[in-house]
Amino acid sequence: MSEIKKLASQTIWYGVPTIASRFLGYLMNLSLPLFFAQPATTADLTQIYAIIPFLNVLFTYGLETAYFRFIKEEDPDKLYSTLSISLLGSTLLFTTILWLCKEPLMHWANLEAQPAFINWMIGILFFDTISTLAFARLRQENRPRKYAAVRLSSVLINFITVLVFIGWIPQYVQSNPASALRFFTEQNIGIGYYLIGNLAGSILTFILLFSEFKKIKWNFHIDVLKKILHYSYPLIIVGMGGMVNDMLSRLIYQHVVDLPVEEAKHELGIFGNIYRLAVLITIMIQAFRMAAEPFFFKQKGEENAQKTYARVMKFFVIACSFMLLFISLFIEVFDWFFIAIDKPLWTQGLQIVPLLALGNIFLGIYYNLSIWYKLTDRNNYGALITVGGAVITIALNILLIPSLHYLGAAIATFSCYLFMMLVSYQLGQKYYPVPYATKKIIAYLVVVLLMYGIQKTLLYFIPQLWLGIFSGFIFIGLFGWLVFWAEEKEFKKLLKKTS
Template sequence: MSEIKKLAGQTLWYGVPTIASRFLGYLMNLSLPLFFAQPATTADLTQIYAIIPFLNVLFTYGLETAYFRFSKEEDPNKLYSTLSIALLGTTFLFTGILWFFSGHILQWANLQSHPEFINWMIGILFFDTLSTLAFAKLRQENRPKKYAAVRLSSVLVNLITVLLFIGWIPYQVQQNSNTWLTIFTNNNIGIGYYLIGNLAGSILTFLLLFNEFRKISIQFSVPLFKKVMEYSYPLIIVGMGGMVNDMLSRLIYQHVVDLPVEEAKHELGIFGNIYRLAVLITILIQAFRMAAEPFFFKQKGEENAQKVYARVMKFFVIACCFMFLFISLFIEVFGWFFMAINKPLWVQGLQVVPLLALGNIFLGVYYNLSIWYKLTDKNNYGAMITVAGALITIGLNVLLIPSLHYLGAAMATFLCYLFMMVVSYYMGQQHYPVPYATKKLSAYLAIVLVMYGMQKAILYFFPHLWLGILIGFIFIALFSWLVVWAEEKEFAKLFRKAN
């Protein structure tokens, strides 16, 4: 069986639960306009979910990647126990620090109207962090069924909680104001039930992984931990830089936009929700990374490993191109949906979604390219690239948001990821050459951009929803034919090996 098919199999087992959980999460996010008419209502939630990824990086400090890196050359039980004990200790430490400074976080993030959000956020971080290495162990030991069951159970609990307390119970109270269910609607929690659902899912995950925690033995190797930290500490910078690039626009939006507080919250709520449309591509990226990271480390040292990495990149970019076409060619459908549910305010800003989507493709390519510094233990270079990207993000957001609003934030994201992708490619070719099909992949990206431009040009003169949908399906079909034609030998090779 070819290496690509092995990766596809791992993506199926480990990626599908991620796709399902992320997709359900996005469905919940996209359903918020059904329950909350004003975008400003969701601004505080957007702020919390912009803070959490930053803290996740600090709480886990690169131990997951380090676990995959050293699992082949160190005793698995000693490695797992050492890293788990370290993670347990630092989780309690970081949690205590967050509790102590929670008041300052409330003031900085303008969350004084919802102080309970910080408490629930800390709980989510606590349980999610403790589950990090247990999930990594399941992936390393090829135990996909339990991995899938735990992931899906968690997101289902989250989904049920949200639908129950934000959807069904308010509807019942609206029908009968004397029902006992009013105790759930008269507590001013409102959209906070979204965080409560997330916390419930995180606690369930922790409980379902209890057997993995029981395998932790009381052995902590100081030399091993030092060795791991020498490898992983630059990954903290990489992770933090990545979060700055991904989340900063939503974190600082209401602080730098030249608007009154309530209007700033209004725009932040809109931007947070349109951003979720663009990062549908991250569903693919997240699923791919779950399977690819351990795969890349296992391939290290194998014959023709670089060629395998190049083929993986090609299929990844092709998949991203299809995702971009789906998002950009049917953006009017999302606008129609928001208008149909009488939420015209949510249509504002949809024009920047394709730009954000393309930026996220560049991010996905960068994740593929990042293998060169992870495999060669040169994580410092990765840290330097992400710090440079973060500086670009900070500068452009501060410069562009006050005048261009949504478009300025989208441009900052796009240019940052473009810079990181290009720099990582050229540095990688110097330190760990991989024969990527650069011209062909660039052509694929150019073609989907031309298709998007052609559709928008036609709709400018003939603005009909049905026409846009028809053109979208035609272009996706044409691109599918083009890929099959251009990759005929590649597909034939895969099918021949399958038989």
């Protein structure tokens, strides 16, 4: 169990700061209804943040994972310098191409009313991309304090920008119309300050990581890069397919839903905020990945590595199950919150959040399972699995969104991640068998769904907020007792090792 303790320690250092920064970011997203009464107002922002992840995958082309994979086989300084030079050169090239193609991109994304959004997006992509390997080096060298400081500083400057320019200045100018601050409200940037804040955070990240860039030795090794690219190019397909599965519903929603343009933007804005609630679960998934990816590669070749991966998976699913319970059992609280702030339109579609959250758990399990093809250099299989998921996502979104709207998009997300999880499990057991506690994992998820069903049945007959909150805490407590009972021996071993 010492390996689990080690991963837990790394998750505390790398994960908790990530959770804090992600939570602050999601808090900012969830605060948008406080400033913008109509969901359609946020549709353009939703569109931009659906495009960025696709381009991030292309701009980084799997170099981060490749860095962790080859750090034991190559000289660390030579590897870091070669990949950094390659990344800087490709980022300059891709950014230039994107700048030249921004007009057709603007028209395709229906952003003619907000042309500056594309410019800010390009700036965010540039600075985020060139910081990728510097962050990877901090994780590989176990320097979590600097990692946390940089991440949190970026999010804080973003948050402050949004708070000042969207929240405080408009209110101040309304009370003091002669103020010089009126200049900022007259620019009609509105929600665009969200992107400006993001860009400011990305630039600050680059500045704070400058000491890492100074460690680059301008000695390029083409043989090393060829080896890396042979490993990483399938990861581009994996990443692009993953973004299709994650973002496609928001990218194409207003193009396929059978509604006029303004109504489609309205629904896209609502769906974007619904999705933000569901992907609260990805806060934990992303935090876990920060610690787990370098950990898994370091464990390769160690005795009982497969047993370690199995234990990690089990505890990961337990943690996700608690998060799913929290989101599902307290959905009425979110509903009450939006109604209380006089934004009843934002409560539309909240009941699909648990389905989206469960789909995201399947995605998290898939991330755990995907280590088999990364460790065995079978990234082509990962690409095929992701392409299969993308086909399901595209087909179901096109078929279901026109008639089922939000529910159709949620079903597409759920089905895609379920498929990817099951196929990856089957292939992984063939090429890199890991003794996962499959029966326990399934049992935990079934119990969570049963608790959710029982609570919703109670609320159907007694629709009271107090009952939802009370029963929510009861069911979470019962599930905690069940987990402790089932894993008592594991917990005792872990505590014994810790002490």
